[in-house]
Amino acid sequence: MTQFDFNKTTSREGTYSVQYDGTEALFGAKGLEPFWIADMDIETPEAVRDAIKNRLDNGIFGYTMWQNERFYEPVKHWWKTRFNISLNDEDIHYAASVLYTVGEVMRQKTNEGDGVILTTPSYNSFPNLIKGNDRKRVETPLLYNEEKKEYYLNTEEFRSLCSREDVTLYIHCNPHNPTGKVWSKEELLEIKNICQENGVYLISDEIHMDFVRPKEDFVSMVSLLEDDDPVLVTTGLGKSFNLASIPHSYYITKDKKITADINTAMGSRYNVNTASSLALAALEAAYTECGEWVDQLNEHIEGNFKLISDYIDEHLADYLSFDIPKSTYLGWISFEKSGLDAQEVHKALVEVGGIAVSPGKLYLDDENNHFRINVASGRTRIEDGLERIRKTFEHLSK
Numbered sequence: 001m002t003q004f005d006f007n008k009t010t011s012r013e014g015t016y017s018v019q020y021d022g023t024e025a026l027f028g029a030k031g032l033e034p035f036w037i038a039d040m041d042i043e044t045p046e047a048v049r050d051a052i053k054n055r056l057d058n059g060i061f062g063y064t065m066w067q068n069e070r071f072y073e074p075v076k077h078w079w080k081t082r083f084n085i086s087l088n089d090e091d092i093h094y095a096a097s098v099l100y101t102v103g104e105v106m107r108q109k110t111n112e113g114d115g116v117i118l119t120t121p122s123y124n125s126f127p128n129l130i131k132g133n134d135r136k137r138v139e140t141p142l143l144y145n146e147e148k149k150e151y152y153l154n155t156e157e158f159r160s161l162c163s164r165e166d167v168t169l170y171i172h173c174n175p176h177n178p179t180g181k182v183w184s185k186e187e188l189l190e191i192k193n194i195c196q197e198n199g200v201y202l203i204s205d206e207i208h209m210d211f212v213r214p215k216e217d218f219v220s221m222v223s224l225l226e227d228d229d230p231v232l233v234t235t236g237l238g239k240s241f242n243l244a245s246i247p248h249s250y251y252i253t254k255d256k257k258i259t260a261d262i263n264t265a266m267g268s269r270y271n272v273n274t275a276s277s278l279a280l281a282a283l284e285a286a287y288t289e290c291g292e293w294v295d296q297l298n299e300h301i302e303g304n305f306k307l308i309s310d311y312i313d314e315h316l317a318d319y320l321s322f323d324i325p326k327s328t329y330l331g332w333i334s335f336e337k338s339g340l341d342a343q344e345v346h347k348a349l350v351e352v353g354g355i356a357v358s359p360g361k362l363y364l365d366d367e368n369n370h371f372r373i374n375v376a377s378g379r380t381r382i383e384d385g386l387e388r389i390r391k392t393f394e395h396l397s398k
């Protein structure tokens with residue numbers, strides 16, 4: 001069996017990557033080592049790159065259709081072999097991006113001023129979309145079970161928010177960015193039922209679905225869908241195969257009305273209804289040839305998380321607490337026990353450690369005492385990041 005090398009260093013110089021070239025503007029300092037935005041310092045698998053090259057060799061990149069078996073079959077194959085879910089062609093739809101889809105469902109299913117529920121901490125683009133579409137953010141903070149070391153929904157509060165007249169949409173994130181929570185079937189069923197009982201539309205953003213460890217623990221909202229359910233699941237290959245700059249995504253729903261409305265919007269309002277030919281080539285190869293690559297990538301990420309956890313235990317136990325997440329390549333690290341002021345910590349991470357990690361505040365972290373670190377890199381980079389974090393906290397504790 002091929003052993004893939006996830007420790008290879010590939011320069012991103014000249015690629016205008018947001019991770020590297022966008023850091024100075026965002027963090028206000030030069031030369032920081034970036035671990036913030038969610039893409040990988042790991043190359044897309046060779047089979048996917050070969051498929052893109054083959055497509056390039058054709059030389060013509062005109063408007064492209066996705067409604068054919070070379071789109072449906074790989075998607076169905078992936079969902080069947082990874083998650084044991086059988087999909088029907090008519091429930092799968094290509095779309096420009098996951099966030100485009102979330103925004104479009106919001107515009108279709110809510111009115112200006114309506115309340116949209118988010119569990120907090122929340123992926124930062126959700127509040128941005130709510131604000132940008134003149135809707136109102138309605139937050140329900142996730143609770144934390146110290147014993148199980150797990151976040152969970154405050155079901156009573158969620159039910160009460162859903163029952164409000166002005167609340168019409170809930171954006172669910174599974175697996176959850178930034179905490180890495182993987183939702184159980186019971187939790188999903190309860191959420192779906194509460195939404196349905198209260199006429200609240202449900203979007204499930206499952207873009208991190210391929211990073212559940214072990215993969216058998218992932219329960220997709222798709223597995224609970226029945227005909228005409230007011231639920232839409234959106235996902236893509238951007239995270240799993242590091243393809244964020246090749247526009248694509250797809251959504252799965254049994255709600256024929258929302259499908260028709262999104263198709264109308266993509267076709268006649270925005271004119272984004274054809275597919276990226278390179279994305280389709282990538283999808284076909286990724287979903288038919290790269291299951292083993294994803295499995296090994298998850299082992300590598302688990303190894304990086306273990307490294308971080310051991311390092312914290314050994315050197316930073318007075319300041320940081322960290323639970324290895326069951327999913328994603330994003331670590332959610334708490335500095336609550338350090339007793340340090342959040343602003344001071346974030347300033348020192350930049351000015352003393354020379355490291356760019358995302359502050360908890362960005363994710364509406366209630367207590368603002370976390371940072372999020374992207375661990376999808378080779379091991380040496382992670383070690384370097386850890387030394388920077390150690391330098392920061394040792395400086396602050398003086």
Ligand SMILES: Cc1ncc(COP(=O)(O)O)c(C=O)c1O
Nearest residue numbers: 038097098099123177205207249
């Ligand atoms: C939960 C979640 N949804 C969506 C996205 C972005 O998806 P897209 O680039 O397809 O809009 C991200 C990227 O970090 C994410 O973490």
